[in-house]
Amino acid sequence: YQTCCVHLSRTIAHKVRVSDRAEICEDFKSVYRAESLEMGQQALHSFIEKWKSKYPKVTKPLLNNPYLFTFYRFPKSIWRSIYSTNLIESFNKQIKKYSKRKEQFPNEESLERFLVSQFDQYNQRFATRCHIGFDQARAELQMMFKTN
Incomplete structure (x- = not known):
C-alpha cells in the first residue's frame, strides 16, 4: 500500500x-x-x-x-495537504502532458534538461504563493525542522 x-x-x-x-x-x-x-x-x-x-x-x-x-x-492546518498529495499529483500530470507533446527525446540528457526546465518554471510560478494552511503553520514547521 x-x-x-x-x-x-x-x-x-x-x-x-x-x-x-x-x-x-x-x-x-x-x-x-x-x-x-x-x-x-x-x-x-x-x-x-x-x-x-x-x-x-x-x-x-x-x-x-x-x-x-x-x-x-504536523500542524493541523496542513494535514489535508499531506494526506491528499494533490500538489504532487497535479504537477506529475502537468509533466506527463508536456512530455507527451515531445513524443520522444533523442537522449537521456535532453529528457533531463526538459524536466529541469519544468521544475524551474514550476518553482518560479509558485515562489510567491503559499499552499493552503502552510502560512498558518510556518512558525511551527520552522521549529520542527530547525537545524542546530
Missing part, C-alpha cells in the same frame, strides 16, 4: 465489491479526517472491526502500516 491516505482509499475501493465501495470509503475517511491521532486510531480500530471478516486482505495491511498516521505529527 502507498503511504498517502487518499491513495489508500482508492486502493481499498478497487479491492472491494461495488456494492460496499461507498460505505467502506466513507468509513475510511473517518480514519484520516479525525480531529486527533487518538481519534484517528480509534476510527481505524472501528473500521477494521467492521470490515475485517468481509475484507481481511484490505484491513490487515492497514494494521501494519507505520506511515498511516504520520500526518498527525
Whole structure:
C-alpha cells in the first residue's frame, strides 16, 4: 500500500465489491479526517472491526502500516495537504502532458534538461504563493525542522 491516505482509499475501493465501495470509503475517511491521532486510531480500530471478516486482505495491511498516521505529527492546518498529495499529483500530470507533446527525446540528457526546465518554471510560478494552511503553520514547521 502507498503511504498517502487518499491513495489508500482508492486502493481499498478497487479491492472491494461495488456494492460496499461507498460505505467502506466513507468509513475510511473517518480514519484520516479525525480531529486527533487518538481519534484517528480509534476510527481505524472501528473500521477494521467492521470490515475485517468481509475484507481481511484490505484491513490487515492497514494494521501494519507505520506511515498511516504520520500526518498527525504536523500542524493541523496542513494535514489535508499531506494526506491528499494533490500538489504532487497535479504537477506529475502537468509533466506527463508536456512530455507527451515531445513524443520522444533523442537522449537521456535532453529528457533531463526538459524536466529541469519544468521544475524551474514550476518553482518560479509558485515562489510567491503559499499552499493552503502552510502560512498558518510556518512558525511551527520552522521549529520542527530547525537545524542546530
